[in-house]
Amino acid sequence: MDVLVTLNQVSKRYGRHIALHDVNWRICRGECAAITGDNGAGKSTLLHILAGLAMPDKGTIIINNGEVSIGYVPEFFPGLKFTPREYLAHMGRIQGLSKQAASKRVEGLISMFQMEQSSNRLMNGFSKGMLQKVNLMQALLGMPDLLVLDEPLSGLDEHVQHEIAKLLTEIKQQGTSIVMSVHEHLLISAVADRLVVMKNGKIMRDGLTDLTYQRNPRARSRVVFHGISPEHCIHIEQMDGFIKWISQGAPKEADIARECSNEMLQYILDAGGSILSLQQLKGPELPVEHQCVSKSKKAVIG
Protein backbone atom coordinates (compact mmCIF):
# COMPACT_ATOMS: atom_id res chain seq x y z
CA MET A 1 0.00 0.00 0.00
CA ASP A 2 1.29 3.45 -0.92
CA VAL A 3 0.90 5.51 2.24
CA LEU A 4 0.52 9.22 1.53
CA VAL A 5 0.52 10.70 5.01
CA THR A 6 1.20 9.07 8.37
CA LEU A 7 0.47 10.68 11.74
CA ASN A 8 2.48 9.28 14.64
CA GLN A 9 1.43 10.03 18.23
CA VAL A 10 0.03 13.41 17.17
CA SER A 11 -1.38 15.62 19.91
CA LYS A 12 -2.81 19.11 19.76
CA ARG A 13 -4.03 21.31 22.57
CA TYR A 14 -5.95 24.60 22.51
CA GLY A 15 -5.47 26.13 25.95
CA ARG A 16 -6.79 23.53 28.37
CA HIS A 17 -8.77 21.70 25.72
CA ILE A 18 -7.05 18.66 24.26
CA ALA A 19 -8.18 18.60 20.63
CA LEU A 20 -6.12 15.55 19.62
CA HIS A 21 -4.55 13.01 21.91
CA ASP A 22 -1.78 10.69 20.67
CA VAL A 23 -3.40 10.00 17.32
CA ASN A 24 -1.82 7.39 15.05
CA TRP A 25 -3.35 7.43 11.63
CA ARG A 26 -2.52 7.17 7.97
CA ILE A 27 -4.13 7.62 4.58
CA CYS A 28 -3.14 5.62 1.49
CA ARG A 29 -3.19 6.58 -2.16
CA GLY A 30 -6.64 6.33 -3.74
CA GLU A 31 -8.38 5.86 -0.40
CA CYS A 32 -11.34 7.85 0.85
CA ALA A 33 -11.74 8.20 4.61
CA ALA A 34 -14.79 9.74 6.24
CA ILE A 35 -14.24 11.11 9.74
CA THR A 36 -17.26 11.37 11.94
CA GLY A 37 -17.87 12.23 15.57
CA ASP A 38 -19.55 14.76 17.82
CA ASN A 39 -18.71 18.46 17.76
CA GLY A 40 -15.38 19.01 19.50
CA ALA A 41 -14.28 15.41 18.87
CA GLY A 42 -11.16 16.63 17.04
CA LYS A 43 -12.22 16.11 13.42
CA SER A 44 -11.44 19.65 12.22
CA THR A 45 -8.14 19.73 14.12
CA LEU A 46 -7.12 16.48 12.45
CA LEU A 47 -8.03 17.93 9.05
CA HIS A 48 -6.19 21.21 9.79
CA ILE A 49 -3.06 19.24 10.67
CA LEU A 50 -3.34 17.12 7.51
CA ALA A 51 -3.83 20.25 5.38
CA GLY A 52 -0.92 22.09 6.99
CA LEU A 53 -3.08 24.77 8.60
CA ALA A 54 -2.02 23.74 12.10
CA MET A 55 1.09 22.18 13.57
CA PRO A 56 0.86 19.44 16.18
CA ASP A 57 2.19 20.17 19.68
CA LYS A 58 3.56 16.64 19.84
CA GLY A 59 4.13 13.79 17.41
CA THR A 60 5.27 13.57 13.83
CA ILE A 61 3.71 13.79 10.39
CA ILE A 62 5.40 11.68 7.73
CA ILE A 63 4.63 12.69 4.16
CA ASN A 64 5.38 10.20 1.39
CA ASN A 65 8.78 11.32 -0.03
CA GLY A 66 7.83 14.83 1.12
CA GLU A 67 6.02 15.27 -2.18
CA VAL A 68 2.32 14.97 -1.51
CA SER A 69 0.28 17.90 -2.79
CA ILE A 70 -2.75 18.63 -0.66
CA GLY A 71 -5.94 20.52 -1.52
CA TYR A 72 -8.08 21.88 1.29
CA VAL A 73 -11.81 22.60 1.20
CA PRO A 74 -12.97 24.66 4.22
CA GLU A 75 -16.48 24.20 5.59
CA PHE A 76 -17.74 27.51 4.24
CA PHE A 77 -16.49 29.43 1.26
CA PRO A 78 -16.91 33.21 1.27
CA GLY A 79 -18.87 35.00 -1.46
CA LEU A 80 -15.97 37.02 -2.85
CA LYS A 81 -16.27 39.87 -5.35
CA PHE A 82 -14.62 37.81 -8.07
CA THR A 83 -16.08 35.63 -10.79
CA PRO A 84 -15.12 31.93 -10.44
CA ARG A 85 -13.00 32.25 -13.59
CA GLU A 86 -11.07 35.29 -12.23
CA TYR A 87 -10.72 33.81 -8.76
CA LEU A 88 -9.47 30.42 -9.94
CA ALA A 89 -7.05 32.05 -12.38
CA HIS A 90 -5.64 34.16 -9.51
CA MET A 91 -5.27 31.09 -7.28
CA GLY A 92 -3.62 29.13 -10.08
CA ARG A 93 -1.09 31.90 -10.67
CA ILE A 94 -0.45 32.19 -6.92
CA GLN A 95 0.29 28.43 -6.87
CA GLY A 96 2.94 29.08 -9.49
CA LEU A 97 1.13 27.98 -12.66
CA SER A 98 1.89 29.88 -15.85
CA LYS A 99 -0.90 32.03 -17.33
CA GLN A 100 -1.63 29.44 -20.03
CA ALA A 101 -1.49 26.47 -17.65
CA ALA A 102 -3.75 28.22 -15.13
CA SER A 103 -6.24 29.16 -17.82
CA LYS A 104 -6.31 25.59 -19.20
CA ARG A 105 -6.78 24.10 -15.74
CA VAL A 106 -9.56 26.58 -14.88
CA GLU A 107 -11.44 25.79 -18.10
CA GLY A 108 -11.12 22.06 -17.38
CA LEU A 109 -12.52 22.48 -13.88
CA ILE A 110 -15.36 24.76 -15.02
CA SER A 111 -16.35 22.12 -17.55
CA MET A 112 -16.06 19.26 -15.02
CA PHE A 113 -18.23 21.12 -12.51
CA GLN A 114 -20.65 22.31 -15.23
CA MET A 115 -20.23 25.94 -14.18
CA GLU A 116 -19.96 27.41 -17.69
CA GLN A 117 -23.05 29.58 -17.32
CA SER A 118 -22.11 31.10 -13.95
CA SER A 119 -18.35 31.30 -14.41
CA ASN A 120 -18.48 34.99 -15.32
CA ARG A 121 -20.81 36.09 -12.52
CA LEU A 122 -19.53 37.60 -9.28
CA MET A 123 -19.53 35.03 -6.48
CA ASN A 124 -21.07 37.39 -3.91
CA GLY A 125 -24.44 36.55 -5.48
CA PHE A 126 -23.92 32.77 -5.48
CA SER A 127 -25.95 30.18 -3.60
CA LYS A 128 -24.21 27.99 -0.99
CA GLY A 129 -24.16 25.09 -3.45
CA MET A 130 -22.44 27.10 -6.16
CA LEU A 131 -19.93 28.48 -3.67
CA GLN A 132 -19.18 24.95 -2.51
CA LYS A 133 -18.43 23.96 -6.10
CA VAL A 134 -15.95 26.84 -6.43
CA ASN A 135 -14.54 25.78 -3.06
CA LEU A 136 -13.89 22.29 -4.45
CA MET A 137 -12.48 23.71 -7.67
CA GLN A 138 -9.91 25.87 -5.88
CA ALA A 139 -8.73 22.82 -3.94
CA LEU A 140 -8.38 20.79 -7.14
CA LEU A 141 -6.43 23.47 -9.03
CA GLY A 142 -3.04 22.01 -8.16
CA MET A 143 -4.18 18.44 -8.99
CA PRO A 144 -3.68 17.32 -5.39
CA ASP A 145 -2.78 13.79 -4.31
CA LEU A 146 -4.86 14.32 -1.19
CA LEU A 147 -8.07 16.30 -0.87
CA VAL A 148 -9.03 17.37 2.65
CA LEU A 149 -12.64 18.45 3.10
CA ASP A 150 -14.21 19.94 6.21
CA GLU A 151 -17.92 19.04 6.23
CA PRO A 152 -18.40 19.45 2.47
CA LEU A 153 -22.20 19.01 2.56
CA SER A 154 -22.89 21.30 5.50
CA GLY A 155 -25.86 23.58 4.88
CA LEU A 156 -26.54 22.32 1.34
CA ASP A 157 -29.92 21.16 0.10
CA GLU A 158 -30.46 17.52 -0.84
CA HIS A 159 -30.12 18.02 -4.59
CA VAL A 160 -26.77 19.81 -4.24
CA GLN A 161 -25.59 17.22 -1.69
CA HIS A 162 -26.09 14.50 -4.31
CA GLU A 163 -24.32 16.62 -6.92
CA ILE A 164 -21.30 17.14 -4.64
CA ALA A 165 -21.26 13.44 -3.70
CA LYS A 166 -21.22 12.55 -7.42
CA LEU A 167 -18.35 14.97 -8.04
CA LEU A 168 -16.37 13.56 -5.14
CA THR A 169 -16.89 10.04 -6.51
CA GLU A 170 -15.50 11.23 -9.86
CA ILE A 171 -12.53 12.87 -8.14
CA LYS A 172 -11.85 9.66 -6.22
CA GLN A 173 -12.05 7.62 -9.40
CA GLN A 174 -9.35 9.85 -10.87
CA GLY A 175 -7.04 8.55 -8.12
CA THR A 176 -7.18 11.42 -5.61
CA SER A 177 -7.20 10.36 -1.96
CA ILE A 178 -9.90 12.02 0.11
CA VAL A 179 -10.20 12.71 3.83
CA MET A 180 -13.39 14.43 4.92
CA SER A 181 -15.24 15.17 8.11
CA VAL A 182 -18.89 14.36 7.66
CA HIS A 183 -22.18 14.26 9.49
CA GLU A 184 -24.23 13.14 6.49
CA HIS A 185 -24.67 9.44 5.75
CA LEU A 186 -24.76 10.12 2.03
CA LEU A 187 -21.02 10.69 1.67
CA ILE A 188 -20.12 7.77 3.93
CA SER A 189 -22.24 5.38 1.93
CA ALA A 190 -21.56 6.76 -1.54
CA VAL A 191 -17.88 7.73 -1.48
CA ALA A 192 -15.98 6.55 1.61
CA ASP A 193 -13.90 3.38 1.88
CA ARG A 194 -13.04 3.90 5.52
CA LEU A 195 -15.04 5.25 8.38
CA VAL A 196 -13.17 6.86 11.25
CA VAL A 197 -15.05 7.63 14.45
CA MET A 198 -13.52 10.23 16.77
CA LYS A 199 -14.33 11.09 20.34
CA ASN A 200 -12.53 13.41 22.78
CA GLY A 201 -9.54 13.83 20.48
CA LYS A 202 -9.01 10.10 19.96
CA ILE A 203 -9.79 7.72 17.14
CA MET A 204 -12.28 5.28 18.60
CA ARG A 205 -12.84 3.16 15.49
CA ASP A 206 -11.18 3.01 12.11
CA GLY A 207 -12.64 0.43 9.79
CA LEU A 208 -13.70 -0.28 6.26
CA THR A 209 -17.21 0.66 5.29
CA ASP A 210 -19.61 -2.09 4.29
CA LEU A 211 -19.38 -1.10 0.62
CA THR A 212 -15.64 -1.64 0.79
CA TYR A 213 -16.19 -5.09 2.19
CA GLN A 214 -18.57 -5.83 -0.66
CA ARG A 215 -15.92 -4.69 -3.13
CA ASN A 216 -13.14 -6.55 -1.33
CA PRO A 217 -14.70 -9.58 0.29
CA ARG A 218 -11.48 -11.22 1.43
CA ALA A 219 -11.71 -13.46 4.46
CA ARG A 220 -9.82 -11.89 7.36
CA SER A 221 -7.83 -13.03 10.32
CA ARG A 222 -6.95 -11.07 13.43
CA VAL A 223 -3.39 -11.49 14.62
CA VAL A 224 -2.09 -10.42 18.04
CA PHE A 225 1.67 -10.12 18.39
CA HIS A 226 4.46 -8.23 20.10
CA GLY A 227 8.19 -7.65 20.04
CA ILE A 228 8.79 -5.95 16.68
CA SER A 229 10.15 -2.50 15.93
CA PRO A 230 8.11 0.45 14.50
CA GLU A 231 10.06 0.10 11.22
CA HIS A 232 8.87 -3.50 10.88
CA CYS A 233 5.32 -2.33 11.65
CA ILE A 234 5.54 0.14 8.77
CA HIS A 235 6.74 -2.67 6.51
CA ILE A 236 3.80 -4.84 7.61
CA GLU A 237 1.41 -1.99 6.73
CA GLN A 238 2.84 -1.93 3.24
CA MET A 239 2.52 -5.70 2.67
CA ASP A 240 -0.25 -6.90 0.43
CA GLY A 241 -2.87 -8.40 2.70
CA PHE A 242 -2.59 -5.93 5.54
CA ILE A 243 -6.07 -4.52 6.23
CA LYS A 244 -5.93 -2.36 9.34
CA TRP A 245 -4.56 -1.95 12.82
CA ILE A 246 -6.90 -2.78 15.65
CA SER A 247 -4.34 -1.71 18.26
CA GLN A 248 -0.84 -0.36 17.88
CA GLY A 249 -0.07 -0.57 21.58
CA ALA A 250 1.52 -3.56 23.26
CA PRO A 251 0.60 -6.16 22.21
CA LYS A 252 -0.22 -5.10 18.65
CA GLU A 253 -3.36 -6.29 16.96
CA ALA A 254 -4.10 -6.23 13.23
CA ASP A 255 -6.58 -7.54 10.71
CA ILE A 256 -4.98 -9.26 7.74
CA ALA A 257 -6.28 -11.01 4.62
CA ARG A 258 -6.50 -14.72 5.30
CA GLU A 259 -4.82 -15.76 2.07
CA CYS A 260 -1.74 -13.72 2.97
CA SER A 261 -1.58 -14.66 6.64
CA ASN A 262 1.27 -17.16 6.27
CA GLU A 263 3.57 -14.55 4.71
CA MET A 264 2.63 -11.98 7.35
CA LEU A 265 3.15 -14.35 10.26
CA GLN A 266 6.50 -15.47 8.85
CA TYR A 267 7.58 -11.82 8.54
CA ILE A 268 6.60 -11.08 12.15
CA LEU A 269 8.62 -14.09 13.35
CA ASP A 270 11.60 -13.22 11.13
CA ALA A 271 11.53 -9.68 12.54
CA GLY A 272 11.96 -11.11 16.03
CA GLY A 273 8.33 -10.85 17.11
CA SER A 274 6.10 -13.38 18.84
CA ILE A 275 2.58 -14.33 17.76
CA LEU A 276 0.22 -14.37 20.71
CA SER A 277 -2.95 -15.38 18.87
CA LEU A 278 -4.47 -15.78 15.43
CA GLN A 279 -8.23 -15.68 15.08
CA GLN A 280 -10.29 -16.15 11.94
CA LEU A 281 -12.99 -13.49 11.57
CA LYS A 282 -16.43 -14.21 10.19
CA GLY A 283 -17.35 -10.96 8.45
CA PRO A 284 -17.05 -7.21 8.49
CA GLU A 285 -17.14 -5.63 11.88
CA LEU A 286 -18.91 -2.34 11.45
CA PRO A 287 -19.09 0.47 13.93
CA VAL A 288 -22.51 1.11 15.43
CA GLU A 289 -22.81 4.43 13.58
CA HIS A 290 -22.13 2.73 10.31
CA GLN A 291 -24.78 0.08 10.82
CA CYS A 292 -27.27 2.94 10.86
CA VAL A 293 -25.76 4.19 7.61
CA SER A 294 -26.22 0.81 5.97
CA LYS A 295 -29.88 0.76 6.87
CA SER A 296 -30.53 4.23 5.55
CA LYS A 297 -28.35 3.89 2.47
CA LYS A 298 -30.96 2.40 0.18
CA ALA A 299 -33.37 5.15 1.01
CA VAL A 300 -30.79 7.89 0.38
CA ILE A 301 -29.28 6.51 -2.80
CA GLY A 302 -32.33 4.80 -4.19
Next chain:
Amino acid sequence: MKGIQLMKYLLTSFTRSYQYFGPLAFIVIFVLFLYSYRPNPVMDSYAVTSCVIFIGSAWLGMNFLNHDHGRQTGLLILHVQSSKLFYWIQFASAAVIGLMLSASIVIYPLWSGMFDRSVSMAEFGLAITAHMLLALLGISLSLYVQNSWIPNRGRAAGLLLLMLVLSMSGLSMQGELPAEVRWLVYLLPPVSPIIEMLMKESEVAVSSKILIIVYVSGYIALLAGVYLHASSAKDTADLVRKAG
Protein backbone atom coordinates in the same frame (compact mmCIF):
# COMPACT_ATOMS: atom_id res chain seq x y z
CA MET B 1 6.64 35.26 -9.12
CA LYS B 2 4.17 33.79 -6.61
CA GLY B 3 4.64 36.91 -4.48
CA ILE B 4 3.81 39.26 -7.36
CA GLN B 5 0.69 37.25 -8.21
CA LEU B 6 -0.36 37.29 -4.56
CA MET B 7 0.15 41.06 -4.39
CA LYS B 8 -1.91 41.46 -7.55
CA TYR B 9 -4.74 39.42 -6.02
CA LEU B 10 -4.63 41.30 -2.70
CA LEU B 11 -4.68 44.72 -4.37
CA THR B 12 -7.52 43.69 -6.72
CA SER B 13 -9.50 42.22 -3.84
CA PHE B 14 -8.97 45.37 -1.71
CA THR B 15 -9.99 47.61 -4.59
CA ARG B 16 -13.20 45.64 -5.07
CA SER B 17 -14.01 45.69 -1.36
CA TYR B 18 -14.31 49.53 -1.36
CA GLN B 19 -12.79 49.49 2.13
CA TYR B 20 -10.22 52.01 0.99
CA PHE B 21 -12.95 54.63 0.66
CA GLY B 22 -13.01 55.89 4.29
CA PRO B 23 -9.28 56.46 4.82
CA LEU B 24 -8.73 57.67 1.26
CA ALA B 25 -11.59 60.18 1.55
CA PHE B 26 -10.17 61.36 4.90
CA ILE B 27 -6.72 61.97 3.36
CA VAL B 28 -8.00 63.60 0.17
CA ILE B 29 -10.52 65.89 1.91
CA PHE B 30 -7.98 66.96 4.55
CA VAL B 31 -5.29 67.73 1.98
CA LEU B 32 -7.68 69.63 -0.29
CA PHE B 33 -8.96 71.59 2.71
CA LEU B 34 -5.42 72.41 3.86
CA TYR B 35 -4.47 73.68 0.42
CA SER B 36 -7.80 75.39 -0.21
CA TYR B 37 -6.08 78.77 -0.11
CA ARG B 38 -2.62 79.91 -1.11
CA PRO B 39 0.14 80.70 -0.42
CA ASN B 40 1.13 78.12 2.22
CA PRO B 41 4.35 77.73 4.22
CA VAL B 42 6.34 74.80 2.79
CA MET B 43 7.65 72.73 5.70
CA ASP B 44 4.79 73.56 8.10
CA SER B 45 2.31 72.31 5.50
CA TYR B 46 4.35 69.16 5.00
CA ALA B 47 4.41 68.63 8.78
CA VAL B 48 0.60 68.73 8.82
CA THR B 49 0.20 66.41 5.82
CA SER B 50 2.70 63.95 7.31
CA CYS B 51 0.39 63.67 10.34
CA VAL B 52 -2.53 63.09 7.97
CA ILE B 53 -0.71 60.37 6.08
CA PHE B 54 0.25 58.70 9.37
CA ILE B 55 -3.37 58.54 10.57
CA GLY B 56 -4.72 57.69 7.11
CA SER B 57 -2.18 54.90 6.56
CA ALA B 58 -2.94 53.31 9.93
CA TRP B 59 -6.65 53.34 9.09
CA LEU B 60 -6.02 52.15 5.55
CA GLY B 61 -3.68 49.43 6.83
CA MET B 62 -6.28 48.14 9.27
CA ASN B 63 -8.93 48.04 6.53
CA PHE B 64 -6.52 46.39 4.10
CA LEU B 65 -5.55 43.67 6.57
CA ASN B 66 -9.18 42.99 7.45
CA HIS B 67 -10.73 43.29 4.01
CA ASP B 68 -10.57 39.60 3.07
CA HIS B 69 -12.43 36.75 4.78
CA GLY B 70 -10.41 34.74 7.28
CA ARG B 71 -11.07 31.51 5.39
CA GLN B 72 -9.83 33.05 2.17
CA THR B 73 -6.67 34.16 3.99
CA GLY B 74 -6.14 30.54 5.06
CA LEU B 75 -6.59 29.35 1.49
CA LEU B 76 -4.15 31.97 0.20
CA ILE B 77 -1.53 30.77 2.66
CA LEU B 78 -2.08 27.18 1.48
CA HIS B 79 -1.91 28.16 -2.19
CA VAL B 80 1.24 30.23 -1.79
CA GLN B 81 2.66 27.42 0.40
CA SER B 82 4.40 29.73 2.87
CA SER B 83 2.84 31.74 5.66
CA LYS B 84 6.01 33.85 5.89
CA LEU B 85 5.78 34.82 2.22
CA PHE B 86 2.08 35.57 2.60
CA TYR B 87 2.59 37.95 5.53
CA TRP B 88 5.52 39.67 3.82
CA ILE B 89 3.51 40.24 0.67
CA GLN B 90 0.47 41.39 2.63
CA PHE B 91 2.61 44.00 4.42
CA ALA B 92 4.35 44.97 1.18
CA SER B 93 1.00 45.45 -0.60
CA ALA B 94 -0.24 47.78 2.12
CA ALA B 95 3.13 49.57 2.02
CA VAL B 96 2.84 50.09 -1.75
CA ILE B 97 -0.50 51.87 -1.25
CA GLY B 98 0.93 53.97 1.60
CA LEU B 99 4.02 54.96 -0.39
CA MET B 100 1.99 55.93 -3.44
CA LEU B 101 -0.27 58.10 -1.31
CA SER B 102 2.75 59.71 0.36
CA ALA B 103 4.29 60.60 -2.99
CA SER B 104 0.98 62.05 -4.21
CA ILE B 105 0.53 64.19 -1.10
CA VAL B 106 4.03 65.64 -1.38
CA ILE B 107 3.82 66.26 -5.12
CA TYR B 108 0.28 67.69 -5.23
CA PRO B 109 1.05 71.16 -3.68
CA LEU B 110 4.18 71.47 -5.82
CA TRP B 111 2.30 70.55 -8.97
CA SER B 112 -0.58 72.92 -8.20
CA GLY B 113 1.67 75.75 -6.96
CA MET B 114 0.27 76.01 -3.45
CA PHE B 115 3.43 77.19 -1.70
CA ASP B 116 4.65 80.70 -0.92
CA ARG B 117 8.08 79.98 -2.37
CA SER B 118 9.94 77.44 -4.43
CA VAL B 119 10.95 74.17 -2.73
CA SER B 120 14.59 73.09 -2.71
CA MET B 121 15.59 69.52 -3.61
CA ALA B 122 16.75 68.94 -0.01
CA GLU B 123 13.37 70.05 1.34
CA PHE B 124 11.53 67.90 -1.18
CA GLY B 125 13.69 64.88 -0.32
CA LEU B 126 13.17 65.37 3.38
CA ALA B 127 9.41 65.84 2.95
CA ILE B 128 8.94 62.72 0.84
CA THR B 129 11.13 60.64 3.19
CA ALA B 130 9.17 61.85 6.21
CA HIS B 131 5.80 61.14 4.58
CA MET B 132 6.87 57.66 3.46
CA LEU B 133 8.29 56.79 6.87
CA LEU B 134 5.13 57.90 8.64
CA ALA B 135 2.95 55.99 6.16
CA LEU B 136 4.99 52.83 6.84
CA LEU B 137 4.85 53.49 10.58
CA GLY B 138 1.05 53.81 10.47
CA ILE B 139 0.74 50.56 8.49
CA SER B 140 3.16 48.80 10.87
CA LEU B 141 1.02 49.82 13.85
CA SER B 142 -2.13 48.55 12.13
CA LEU B 143 -0.55 45.08 11.80
CA TYR B 144 -1.11 44.52 15.51
CA VAL B 145 -4.78 45.48 15.59
CA GLN B 146 -6.09 43.36 12.70
CA ASN B 147 -8.94 40.90 13.27
CA SER B 148 -6.75 37.85 13.51
CA TRP B 149 -4.92 39.45 16.44
CA ILE B 150 -7.77 41.37 18.10
CA PRO B 151 -11.11 39.85 16.99
CA ASN B 152 -13.20 42.61 18.64
CA ARG B 153 -13.26 45.39 16.02
CA GLY B 154 -14.32 48.13 18.46
CA ARG B 155 -11.48 47.30 20.82
CA ALA B 156 -9.00 47.17 17.93
CA ALA B 157 -10.11 50.58 16.60
CA GLY B 158 -9.95 52.10 20.11
CA LEU B 159 -6.47 50.72 20.67
CA LEU B 160 -5.26 52.02 17.31
CA LEU B 161 -6.70 55.46 18.03
CA LEU B 162 -4.95 55.54 21.42
CA MET B 163 -1.66 54.52 19.81
CA LEU B 164 -2.02 57.23 17.16
CA VAL B 165 -2.73 59.96 19.72
CA LEU B 166 0.11 58.87 22.02
CA SER B 167 2.50 58.61 19.06
CA MET B 168 1.74 62.13 17.90
CA SER B 169 1.87 63.59 21.41
CA GLY B 170 5.20 61.84 21.99
CA LEU B 171 7.89 64.26 23.06
CA SER B 172 5.41 66.92 24.19
CA MET B 173 4.23 64.56 26.96
CA GLN B 174 7.73 64.28 28.34
CA GLY B 175 7.44 67.39 30.48
CA GLU B 176 4.16 66.25 32.01
CA LEU B 177 5.50 62.90 33.21
CA PRO B 178 7.41 62.21 36.46
CA ALA B 179 11.17 62.08 35.92
CA GLU B 180 11.40 58.32 36.63
CA VAL B 181 9.09 57.34 33.76
CA ARG B 182 10.05 60.04 31.24
CA TRP B 183 12.07 57.52 29.26
CA LEU B 184 8.81 55.76 28.37
CA VAL B 185 8.09 58.37 25.67
CA TYR B 186 11.04 56.99 23.71
CA LEU B 187 9.22 53.66 23.43
CA LEU B 188 6.28 55.31 21.67
CA PRO B 189 6.17 55.19 17.86
CA PRO B 190 8.44 58.09 16.84
CA VAL B 191 6.01 60.40 15.05
CA SER B 192 6.72 63.60 16.99
CA PRO B 193 10.48 63.67 16.17
CA ILE B 194 9.62 63.55 12.45
CA ILE B 195 7.04 66.33 12.74
CA GLU B 196 9.43 68.45 14.78
CA MET B 197 12.18 67.83 12.20
CA LEU B 198 9.89 69.08 9.41
CA MET B 199 8.72 72.14 11.34
CA LYS B 200 12.23 73.17 12.39
CA GLU B 201 13.87 71.97 9.21
CA SER B 202 16.31 74.90 8.94
CA GLU B 203 17.40 74.59 12.59
CA VAL B 204 18.02 70.85 12.70
CA ALA B 205 21.52 69.68 11.76
CA VAL B 206 21.92 67.18 8.91
CA SER B 207 23.38 64.60 11.31
CA SER B 208 20.29 64.90 13.55
CA LYS B 209 18.03 64.47 10.52
CA ILE B 210 19.88 61.31 9.53
CA LEU B 211 19.68 60.03 13.09
CA ILE B 212 15.91 60.58 13.23
CA ILE B 213 15.40 58.87 9.86
CA VAL B 214 17.50 55.87 10.95
CA TYR B 215 15.67 55.70 14.29
CA VAL B 216 12.23 55.73 12.65
CA SER B 217 13.31 53.22 9.98
CA GLY B 218 14.62 50.91 12.71
CA TYR B 219 11.37 51.26 14.65
CA ILE B 220 9.35 50.29 11.54
CA ALA B 221 11.67 47.35 10.83
CA LEU B 222 11.29 46.17 14.42
CA LEU B 223 7.49 46.43 14.36
CA ALA B 224 7.24 44.64 11.01
CA GLY B 225 9.87 42.04 11.90
CA VAL B 226 8.27 41.09 15.23
CA TYR B 227 4.87 40.90 13.53
CA LEU B 228 6.11 38.71 10.69
CA HIS B 229 7.96 36.41 13.08
CA ALA B 230 4.96 36.07 15.42
CA SER B 231 2.45 35.58 12.59
CA SER B 232 4.52 32.93 10.87
CA ALA B 233 4.89 31.06 14.16
CA LYS B 234 1.13 30.99 14.77
CA ASP B 235 -1.17 28.29 13.41
CA THR B 236 -2.98 29.53 10.33
CA ALA B 237 -6.09 27.71 11.52
CA ASP B 238 -6.01 29.75 14.73
CA LEU B 239 -5.71 33.06 12.86
CA VAL B 240 -8.50 32.04 10.47
CA ARG B 241 -10.75 31.12 13.38
CA LYS B 242 -10.21 34.55 15.00
CA ALA B 243 -10.64 36.46 11.74
CA GLY B 244 -13.88 34.57 10.98
